[in-house]
Amino acid sequence: MPVDLLLIGVKAAIFLGIWLTLVPAMVLVERRLSAFMQDRLGPNRVGPFGIVQPIADALKFFFKEDVIPHHVDKALYLLAPAAILIPSLVTFSVIPLTEPFGFSLFGQDIHFKFQIADVSIGILFVFAVASLGVYGIVLGGWASNNKYSLLGGLRSSAQMISYEIAMGLAALSVLMMAGSLSIFDIIQMQIFNGETGKLFGVLPVSGWLIFHQPLAALIFIIAVFAETNRLPFDLPEAEQELVGGYHTEYGSMKFAAFFMAEYCNMVTGSALIIALFLGGWSTLFFDPWVAGLPVFFKIFVQFSVFMTKLIVVLFFFVVVRWTLPRFRYDQLMNLGWKVFFELALLNVVITAVVIGFMSVS
Amino acid sequence: MATSVKVLKRPKLNLLEQTYLPQVMAGLVTTFKHVPQVKDTVSYPEEKWIPRDGYRGLHRLNKDEDGRIKCVACEMCSSACPAHCITIEAEVSPWEDREKIPKRYDIDLLRCIFCGMCEEACPEDAIELTEIYDFCGYIREDFIADKDTLLHIYDLTADGNYYRDLERSQKLFFTGHKGAEDREVSPEYTRNLLKW
Numbered sequence: 259m260p261v262d263l264l265l266i267g268v269k270a271a272i273f274l275g276i277w278l279t280l281v282p283a284m285v286l287v288e289r290r291l292s293a294f295m296q297d298r299l300g301p302n303r304v305g306p307f308g309i310v311q312p313i314a315d316a317l318k319f320f321f322k323e324d325v326i327p328h329h330v331d332k333a334l335y336l337l338a339p340a341a342i343l344i345p346s347l348v349t350f351s352v353i354p355l356t357e358p359f360g361f362s363l364f365g366q367d368i369h370f371k372f373q374i375a376d377v378s379i380g381i382l383f384v385f386a387v388a389s390l391g392v393y394g395i396v397l398g399g400w401a402s403n404n405k406y407s408l409l410g411g412l413r414s415s416a417q418m419i420s421y422e423i424a425m426g427l428a429a430l431s432v433l434m435m436a437g438s439l440s441i442f443d444i445i446q447m448q449i450f451n452g453e454t455g456k457l458f459g460v461l462p463v464s465g466w467l468i469f470h471q472p473l474a475a476l477i478f479i480i481a482v483f484a485e486t487n488r489l490p491f492d493l494p495e496a497e498q499e500l501v502g503g504y505h506t507e508y509g510s511m512k513f514a515a516f517f518m519a520e521y522c523n524m525v526t527g528s529a530l531i532i533a534l535f536l537g538g539w540s541t542l543f544f545d546p547w548v549a550g551l552p553v554f555f556k557i558f559v560q561f562s563v564f565m566t567k568l569i570v571v572l573f574f575f576v577v578v579r580w581t582l583p584r585f586r587y588d589q590l591m592n593l594g595w596k597v598f599f600e601l602a603l604l605n606v607v608i609t610a611v612v613i614g615f616m617s618v619s
Numbered sequence: 620m621a622t623s624v625k626v627l628k629r630p631k632l633n634l635l636e637q638t639y640l641p642q643v644m645a646g647l648v649t650t651f652k653h654v655p656q657v658k659d660t661v662s663y664p665e666e667k668w669i670p671r672d673g674y675r676g677l678h679r680l681n682k683d684e685d686g687r688i689k690c691v692a693c694e695m696c697s698s699a700c701p702a703h704c705i706t707i708e709a710e711v712s713p714w715e716d717r718e719k720i721p722k723r724y725d726i727d728l729l730r731c732i733f734c735g736m737c738e739e740a741c742p743e744d745a746i747e748l749t750e751i752y753d754f755c756g757y758i759r760e761d762f763i764a765d766k767d768t769l770l771h772i773y774d775l776t777a778d779g780n781y782y783r784d785l786e787r788s789q790k791l792f793f794t795g796h797k798g799a800e801d802r803e804v805s806p807e808y809t810r811n812l813l814k815w
Contacts (some may be wrong), residue, residue, distance in 0.1 A: 295651075295653045295654055297653055297657075297658050297659050298658060298659065336695070573743050578647070580650055581646040581650040582643065582646060
């Protein structure tokens with residue numbers, strides 16, 4: 259039992275470590291890369307190439323005066339940053355980063371799963387918890403007692419609820435193909451189908467679902483953008499209209515919590531995209547070779563592959579942010595309800611028909 | 620002749636274009652193309668922007684071929700100055716070819732608007748505006764450029780390479796170049812400040 263607790267602790271430390279490394283790195287990459295895209299240099303003064311910049315930022319946040327404006331609802335005002343940060347962290351805990359593997363520690367054989375919690379309802383858990391994130395934004399907007407914050411919060415809740423439907427439906431077609439809710443099973447199916455080339459028996463392509471469900475993948479990726487409040491869907495914090503949006507009244511570390519939650523959501527969203535559509539730790543064509551490696555090598559390769567994919571997808575987030583302009587609010591709603599909802603539904607129907615047809619013949 | 624009106628038709632989008640995806644991809648490519656491009660940023664203290672010809676920066680008092688001050692203390696510049704920032708006191712010239720030279724020639728750089736009217740007015744081409752834009756000082760008195768300072772600026776900028784010679788421009792030009800220690804804060808100047 260103590261060993262189990264120790265393992266849980268180690269896993270939690272690893273996941274928190276990944277998160278604490280990726281988020282500041284993302285902030286820096288975002289600033290530097292966006293500068294390069296705009297023919298600027300970006301922050302390059304703190305440390306070599308400015309790599310210590312996020313630490314400087316964090317220190318600044320820590321030492322700033324912690325102001326609570328007198329017109330806010332204190333309890334909710336303090337609750338909101340936590341309410342937005344926790345769901346984004348919790349979601350990350352059910353995503354497996356490698357295959358489970360066995361080794362012995364203190365004379366005990368241990369079956370190590372590289373995820374904090376192997377929840378059998380996996381993807382449902384993700385959606386359930388991720389949708390709680392909207393409470394942080396709404397609470398922040400409401401508690402601030404400021405019209406801009408409130409508008410930001412309302413927009414955000416409307417946006418997240420609209421896009422969650424399309425997101426869920428897109429994921430549903432994946433679930434139908436996998437026949438399982440567990441994220442681990444979905445990744446395994448992608449690898450297995452890649453090896454046998456039997457998915458729908460049509461094309462000898464890789465098992466990655468993005469090749470088999472391109473429409474679902476597209477809708478899912480766009481919905482993730484909307485869920486994380488990133489451009490082109492960053493209406494909750496549209497600076498030109500809403501000052502800062504739901505976090506207008508927040509300063510110092512409480513603002514940093516909102517800021518980190520956005521990036522943390524990006525990391526979680528990217529991990530989901532990878533798990534559902536980009537084959538998780540699958541290596542496109544080298545899976546049989548990887549499977550033959552000694553255990554720890556195999557785990558190392560799988561972990562590196564997952565991390566590489568994560569970085570690539572995060573990079574994509576940044577590039578998209580600095581390319582596309584923001585949607586107008588009515589356009590956003592039209593797109594969500596009149597385009598993506600229908601397309602996702604259509605995709606579910608087509609998938610169902612094809613699966614039914616395959617099982618009959 | 621009647622003006623011919625060219626009717627522009629909104630181009631019809633095909634199905635692929637209606638999804639906006641090709642345009643989004645084209646946008647991503649454009650964004651990416653900018654990443655390796657040469658950046659416009661000038662890393663200021665290490666690199667310095669070189670002003671174009673005719674830039675109106677810090678003033679200088681020119682010297683003639685013999686190294687003497689060109690100014691004849693005619694006060695045309697101080698009359699032309701819209702900001703009243705030039706103060707001239709004349710004395711009898713020690714040389715044959717002119718009657719007066721300035722005993723005192725002060726420019727209050729905090730009052731100066733760098734319009735270049737003094738340069739326009741000068742009959743002797745004695746005062747000129749240079750390309751120096753990053754001068755600084757600690758107290759208000761630092762920003763009164765006196766005759767020696769202005770002649771010193773001529774030495775710095777005579778070859779027109781002030782910013783091309785990085786070592787010269789690395790030392791931020793200090794208008795109170797006499798140094799902070801032996802600086803005198805004249806009560807007269809402070810009084811004048813209050814008066815204006």
